[in-house]
Amino acid sequence: MNAADAPCKSAGVNTEITNCMFNAWKTADAELNRVYAQSRQRLEGEDLQRLIVAQRLWIQFRDANCDAAYGLYGVAALGQWCARPV
Incomplete structure (x- = not known):
């Protein structure tokens, strides 16, 4: 910023x-x-599967990070990138 x-x-x-x-x-x-x-x-084959797995793991990380931020700081910490409903 x-x-x-x-x-x-x-x-x-x-x-x-x-x-x-x-x-x-x-x-x-x-x-x-x-x-x-x-x-x-x-991509195809194993490379495509690795990309899909990595994307799904990133989404899990993002959601866990949002949950942690929400637990620590409340709604103000969520921002637009968190999938958690406000």
């Missing part, structure tokens, strides 16, 4: 920052999904 090329560097008030960060997250998520789908199309 403080990097020179950060997408929300010029956002001022909290509402602008929240909207900007949400839009930046949506853009990054779309790019991640595009690259993941492209990778799945290019």
Whole structure:
């Protein structure tokens, strides 16, 4: 967020920052999904299975990390990237 090329560097008030960060997250998520789908199309056999297993394990890690953050810090810690309903 403080990097020179950060997408929300010029956002001022909290509402602008929240909207900007949400839009930046949506853009990054779309790019991640595009690259993941492209990778799945290019891989086959064991390589494809390893990618799928790694993705599923990453989702488990993300959810466990969100649960831990929620337990420690409450709703404010969840952010847009946590799958846990608020």
